[in-house]
Amino acid sequence: MEHRIDRIKKQLHSQSYKLTPQREATVRVLLEREEDHLSAEEVYLLVKEKAPEIGLATVYRTLELLSELKIVDKINFGDGVSRYDLRKEGAAHFHHHLVCMECGSVEEIVEDLLDDVEKIVQDDWGFQVKDHRLTFHGVCRQCQKEVAQTS
């Protein structure tokens, strides 16, 4: 974990930003809850446990900054809030998401399944791809089981 904090610190410094205590606390929350997809509000509440004096606006600004530096991905699943996800070490792209329409759970797919598709877009449309976002909506394994039982 310290290693990753260090890396992020360097990334900030390379753009002449500092890793302030507030920013560090925010990053630590994101690292601890890496599996989740936290909203700004949720991050704020968790950071408050470490650093009670932090303001909500600071959390927003920090997440925005981390997002610009591609340290986190800002994603939106269609509920009213933006969610923030640490980008995997070395990943060039957003990872993909499986959103369950029954229970709302979100699974992640880290592998990049879109190399072929990306090539098609590049060649056929002349569009130079920098990044992509792919979300599947459907029914997760667990909910499929439950539906099968009750019917």
Added chain:
Amino acid sequence: MEHRIDRIKKQLHSQSYKLTPQREATVRVLLEREEDHLSAEEVYLLVKEKAPEIGLATVYRTLELLSELKIVDKINFGDGVSRYDLRKEGAAHFHHHLVCMECGSVEEIVEDLLDDVEKIVQDDWGFQVKDHRLTFHGVCRQCQKEVAQTS
């Protein structure tokens, strides 16, 4: 155009909804501006030209309704607003989008490029896919040219 209005009317009726004048005016705006990705506010302003007495809330409700019936797709490109897109006749899925990071333009890909990927998700993750959203971020053909010239 009248044909498509008719079809939508039938789709509404099949769920016992009516095609009220306000709803019809809204659908007509969407048909006329099919290439665009209008926000609720933009739809509202355009509908007002046809039916000045319409309220913003009605536009929201109508778009929500059309969205539930899968007549339009509600999409979100990360700016603060939801955008609404008529679904192509007979299309089972969202179409994909190419969002240019330089000029903000949005191109559409109607073909479904994800059949293979969908199969992988289904087989390897046991996730039953109902729909998907795919957006590429990058540089469009036009902007690539301009960058090439100025450099």
Added chain:
DNA sequence: TTTATAAATTATAATGATTGTAATTGACAC
């Protein structure tokens, strides 16, 4: 044609996420 009923709409207020602002703090260079 009246009357009853439910759906749809309007105008307006409320909500909730996010952003802006002015004042304050803190770190670092001179």
Added chain:
DNA sequence: GTGTCAATTACAATCATTATAATTTATAAA
């Protein structure tokens, strides 16, 4: 130590969207 600039705080403001209550419209029964 003093000045400077970035970062933060507390709070106000904004903007998209949703809820509410009153009114209108459409439809069907009497």
